[in-house]
Amino acid sequence: MSLPARGGPRADITVYQWSERSLTGRGDVGPVATSLDREALLRWNSRIEHLVWASQEHPGDTTPGFVYFRHENEAAVLRKLPVRDPNGRAGSTLTHVLTGPAGGIDLHLALAACRSDWDDWLPPPVRQSALLDGQAARGSGAERLERVPLDLVRQLLVEEQRLLGTLDTAAEDVPDDLLVRLAEALMEQPGAPLTVVGSPVDGEVVVHALAGLLGRVVLGSWGFATREENDAAKDLPQFVFVRGDGTGTRHATRRRVDAKADPGPPGPLRDQAARLVAFQRRRGTGALSRLLPDQPMANPSKIREWAAGHQVAPGLMSDVMSLLEAAPQGDLSDREDAYLRSPTAVPRIQLELDRATEGQLARLLALWRPDSLELQPYRHLREEIHTWALHRAFDGAGGDLLRELSLAPPGGRVVYRVLEERLESAARRRADFDVLPLLRIALQIGVSQTALDDMMRLLVARFSMAFLMSEVDRISRIAPAQARTLLESCARRRPGKERHHPFDIMRRTQFHAEAVDRMAPQNPWQAVHLYRLLLLCTTGEQLGQREVLDVLEAAGRTPSPALLQALLDGCRRGKAQDTVHAVVVQQYFRQHLPARPHDGDHGPDRRGPRD
Incomplete structure (x- = not known):
C-alpha cells in the first residue's frame, strides 16, 4: 500500500546500497536514493555511515537488524538487511533510513517499525521488493524521493497493526x-x-x-542496535x-x-x-x-x-491498589496476604486510598462486597475503603462512586467516623462547615436510619443552636426535605442554657415563617408540627408568658396561624394562653373587619339640626 498525501510532520527516507558511485560520490555501500537535500544528506551520512552495515548469523541469513538513535532534536531508524551485491557476492547490505524530528520518531514508533513490513509504507521506488528485483535503476531520476507523513506511519503501525501490542506479547x-x-x-x-x-x-x-x-524511571537515550557484529563501532546507541x-x-x-x-x-x-x-x-x-x-x-x-x-514490606515491592484489587479474587501470594492482614499496613493503605481516583475507589467498592468470603480476613480494610469513598462522596464525587456506595451503603461506624474527621478538619482550619452536602449524600446513598440518626446527633451536638437554626433556614431554600431532617434532629437535643439564644436568627426570619412554608407547602398541620419543633429548639418544652412574648416579638406583626396553634398547644394556661388568644382575636378582626374609620367620618349626625 502507499500512504496518501497528508499534512503534519514528515520524515525523510534514504536508501543505502552498494553502488559504483553513491550520492556522496564514493563507491561501495552508500546512499543511492533520498528525499533529503544535499546538505542534509551529508549531515546525516556523517552520523550513520558507520552504522549501515548489516550483520549475518550465517551465510544466507537475511534477518534484518535495526538501529534507533536520537541526535539533539532529530532521530533516525535504520533497517539493515543482509543482501548480495550486484556481482552476487554475499555480505552486502540494503539499508533504509527514516530520519526526522525526534518528537515524531520516538522510541515507540521505532520499536513498532522493527516489527513492521516497511514495504507497507515506503515509497514504491525504494521498497525492498523493487530494489532487490533491480527495478529501481541508478541515475534514472529516482534519487530524490517524496517524504513520508509520520502521523500516517504511526497510525498504520501503532493503531491499525497494533505492533506495540505484538511486542507486549513477545516481551513475555x-x-x-x-x-x-x-x-x-x-x-x-x-x-x-x-x-x-x-x-x-x-x-x-x-x-x-x-x-x-x-522507561519512566531511568534517564537515558533508549537508542538501540538490535543485531550487530560487535560493539566496536563509534557512536553506537545505548x-x-x-x-x-x-x-x-x-x-x-x-x-x-x-x-x-x-x-x-x-x-x-x-x-x-x-x-x-x-x-x-x-x-x-x-x-x-x-x-x-x-x-x-x-x-x-x-x-x-x-x-x-515502594517496598511495602520486607521483600515485597508492590502497589497497594493492586493488592486491594487482587484480594477479592484470592490472587495474593503468601507475602502479600500477610501484608494485608497486618495492622501495620493500614497507614500505608489509608495514604493510597486518599490518593486514589474516584474510578479506583468505585472499582474497589464493587470488588469489596460484604458477602465476599475471600475478604473475611481483611474486614478491617473494607471499612477503610468505605471511609475514603464516603469522604470523596461528601466532597462532590461523580455518579459511579455514589452508585457503588448506594449498592452497599457504609455502616453507622463509618458514617460517624467520617463526620467526626470532617468536623475536626474544619475546626483545625477554622473553616465554615456546610451541613447540606452531608445530608444529601447520606440520604442519596441510603445509609440506615440508625446511621443517619447518629450522624445528625453528632452534628447537633457540635454546633450552637443559633448556627443550626440558620442552617435550617438556608437549607430550606435549597433542599426542604433535608432542612426538615435537620430540624427534627435539633428538636431532640437536650435542653440547655444555649437554647435560649437563637432569637437573633429567628427575629431576622420572622420565626422562620418562609422556611416553614417551604418545608410544608400547602400543609397547615405539618406547618404546626414544624413550629412545635422550632419552639422546642428555641424555648424548650415549657412556654410561659415570657417565652410567648419573645416568640411573638420574633414572629412580627402578623404571626402565622400555624405558629399560633403551636403556641396554644405548648404554652401554660393562664397569662401565656391569654396572650396567644388575644393575638388570635386581634388577627381575626384584622383580617375580617374593615379598617376603623377616622374621627369625623362616623355617619350622619343624629342630634338634629343646629340653631
Whole structure:
C-alpha cells in the first residue's frame, strides 16, 4: 500500500546500497536514493555511515537488524538487511533510513517499525521488493524521493497493526533472569552504554520490555542496535545486541551482560530490580504505572530511594491498589496476604486510598462486597475503603462512586467516623462547615436510619443552636426535605442554657415563617408540627408568658396561624394562653373587619339640626 498525501510532520527516507558511485560520490555501500537535500544528506551520512552495515548469523541469513538513535532534536531508524551485491557476492547490505524530528520518531514508533513490513509504507521506488528485483535503476531520476507523513506511519503501525501490542506479547518471553540483570545495570548506571551478548529473544523485544519497566524511571537515550557484529563501532546507541558465539564485544567502555554466562555476585540493586520485575510480571504495566516517578532519574541513589519507597514490606515491592484489587479474587501470594492482614499496613493503605481516583475507589467498592468470603480476613480494610469513598462522596464525587456506595451503603461506624474527621478538619482550619452536602449524600446513598440518626446527633451536638437554626433556614431554600431532617434532629437535643439564644436568627426570619412554608407547602398541620419543633429548639418544652412574648416579638406583626396553634398547644394556661388568644382575636378582626374609620367620618349626625 502507499500512504496518501497528508499534512503534519514528515520524515525523510534514504536508501543505502552498494553502488559504483553513491550520492556522496564514493563507491561501495552508500546512499543511492533520498528525499533529503544535499546538505542534509551529508549531515546525516556523517552520523550513520558507520552504522549501515548489516550483520549475518550465517551465510544466507537475511534477518534484518535495526538501529534507533536520537541526535539533539532529530532521530533516525535504520533497517539493515543482509543482501548480495550486484556481482552476487554475499555480505552486502540494503539499508533504509527514516530520519526526522525526534518528537515524531520516538522510541515507540521505532520499536513498532522493527516489527513492521516497511514495504507497507515506503515509497514504491525504494521498497525492498523493487530494489532487490533491480527495478529501481541508478541515475534514472529516482534519487530524490517524496517524504513520508509520520502521523500516517504511526497510525498504520501503532493503531491499525497494533505492533506495540505484538511486542507486549513477545516481551513475555524475555527470561526473568536476563530482565533482572539488565534492570540492575540500568538502575546502577542510568544512561550508560550497555551491550547484551547472546540474547535469546530479539533485541527490540528486550528494549521494549526494559522501556516498559524502567522507561519512566531511568534517564537515558533508549537508542538501540538490535543485531550487530560487535560493539566496536563509534557512536553506537545505548543498547547494542551482539551474537553470542564469541566473535563479539571489543569496546572496553561498554558494560556487558552475557545472557548465557553466570550473573556473578549481585550488586546493591539486584534485589530491588528482581522485586520490580516480579511485580510488573505479576500485576501488569497498569499497576506499575502507579509506582512511577514524575520524571526519569539519572542519579542511582535517587533510583534506589524510589525503589525502597515502594517496598511495602520486607521483600515485597508492590502497589497497594493492586493488592486491594487482587484480594477479592484470592490472587495474593503468601507475602502479600500477610501484608494485608497486618495492622501495620493500614497507614500505608489509608495514604493510597486518599490518593486514589474516584474510578479506583468505585472499582474497589464493587470488588469489596460484604458477602465476599475471600475478604473475611481483611474486614478491617473494607471499612477503610468505605471511609475514603464516603469522604470523596461528601466532597462532590461523580455518579459511579455514589452508585457503588448506594449498592452497599457504609455502616453507622463509618458514617460517624467520617463526620467526626470532617468536623475536626474544619475546626483545625477554622473553616465554615456546610451541613447540606452531608445530608444529601447520606440520604442519596441510603445509609440506615440508625446511621443517619447518629450522624445528625453528632452534628447537633457540635454546633450552637443559633448556627443550626440558620442552617435550617438556608437549607430550606435549597433542599426542604433535608432542612426538615435537620430540624427534627435539633428538636431532640437536650435542653440547655444555649437554647435560649437563637432569637437573633429567628427575629431576622420572622420565626422562620418562609422556611416553614417551604418545608410544608400547602400543609397547615405539618406547618404546626414544624413550629412545635422550632419552639422546642428555641424555648424548650415549657412556654410561659415570657417565652410567648419573645416568640411573638420574633414572629412580627402578623404571626402565622400555624405558629399560633403551636403556641396554644405548648404554652401554660393562664397569662401565656391569654396572650396567644388575644393575638388570635386581634388577627381575626384584622383580617375580617374593615379598617376603623377616622374621627369625623362616623355617619350622619343624629342630634338634629343646629340653631
